[in-house]
Amino acid sequence: xxxxxxxxxxxxxxxxxxxxxxxxxxxxxxxxxxxxxxxxxxxxxxxxxxxxxxxxxxxxxxxxxxxxxxxxxxxxxxxxxxxxxxxxxxxxxxxxxxxxxxxxxxxxxxxxxxxxxxxxxxxxxxxxxxxxxxxxxxxxxxxxxxxxxxxxxxxxxxxxxxxxxxxxxxxxxxxxxxxxxxxxxxxxxxxxxxxxxxxxxxxxxxxxxxxxxxxxxxxxxxxxxxxxxxxxxxxxxxxxxxxxxxxxxxxxxxxxxxxxxxxxxxxxxxxxxxxxxxxxxxxxxxxxxxxxxxxxxxxxxxxxxxxxxxxxxxxxxxxxxxxxxxxxxxxxxxxxxxxxxxxxxxx
Numbered sequence: 001x002x003x004x005x006x007x008x009x010x011x012x013x014x015x016x017x018x019x020x021x022x023x024x025x026x027x028x029x030x031x032x033x034x035x036x037x038x039x040x041x042x043x044x045x046x047x048x049x050x051x052x053x054x055x056x057x058x059x060x061x062x063x064x065x066x067x068x069x070x071x072x073x074x075x076x077x078x079x080x081x082x083x084x085x086x087x088x089x090x091x092x093x094x095x096x097x098x099x100x101x102x103x104x105x106x107x108x109x110x111x112x113x114x115x116x117x118x119x120x121x122x123x124x125x126x127x128x129x130x131x132x133x134x135x136x137x138x139x140x141x142x143x144x145x146x147x148x149x150x151x152x153x154x155x156x157x158x159x160x161x162x163x164x165x166x167x168x169x170x171x172x173x174x175x176x177x178x179x180x181x182x183x184x185x186x187x188x189x190x191x192x193x194x195x196x197x198x199x200x201x202x203x204x205x206x207x208x209x210x211x212x213x214x215x216x217x218x219x220x221x222x223x224x225x226x227x228x229x230x231x232x233x234x235x236x237x238x239x240x241x242x243x244x245x246x247x248x249x250x251x252x253x254x255x256x257x258x259x260x261x262x263x264x265x266x267x268x269x270x271x272x273x274x275x276x277x278x279x280x281x282x283x284x285x286x287x288x289x290x291x292x293x294x295x296x297x298x299x300x301x302x303x304x305x306x307x308x309x310x311x312x313x314x315x316x317x318x319x320x321x322x323x324x325x326x327x328x329x330x331x332x333x334x335x336x337x338x339x340x341x342x343x344x345x346x347x
Contacts, residue, residue: 062341066337074342076345082169091131134298134300153297153308163298171280174260209250238252253318286343291315
């Protein structure tokens, strides 16, 4: 269905509207489409079946999100760090301590009372104290992840105390890098309303993008026929920033590009400004050469630190709509199922 790219690229490149052949004889998008014929369709069809129908747990293909130890994957690359201004005062945290002014409280030797005193001294509205408590618990392994479908994920936040500061510390990639007004224009939703934004991204991607079948077929030929001798994908890449998608009308897009855009949208505002404070992450499924989006929040429930997490697949929501498959396969958004696996999770 798609091809995992976790190297920081986002598919931006040429417009793909060149003539049949450039002056130096390079293959172009139109020529590839005309020349590929039935062999491309066959390759693409076979791999599409392999990717979308044969999930994990079938034909000995291994464990899926529902069965695997996802918490160990989620925390492997997770190193919370914090650098924010609270009431005009800079607050930082690394793996050893939280800092404010010339003061700090160590996770190993510090106490909650010390953190509370500094919170009051600097007028930090309890946020410094909250950050220290939650990061101390994280570094002491005194927490638990929970995994849910999207609906249950949001319901979970009706019971407990959301912890925006530790969520802020979990964010790494694409935190507040896109204008919230652009996100609202793309999705039709206030980016502060996270449950609505998740659904608004489905509508936005369906309206402004389609699954890039020509690039997928070119990649199938590159990988399976000419074995990487020529980079065919580059002739099909377009600018897929939010601004470009809004201007272009409808643009071909791949899974990793959908993940990057969704992370940008879901992290467009500070967690403390969101209806549900969340951090988003990039989830890699190596067998399917696929990527999808992870979404995590934090709660204190009866004093215990919990990290509810869910998984979203905007490739499926877009592709199922393109091929009129939603009536058969559903909307495709919920990815916590037996067809997805998390081999790596990047924050």
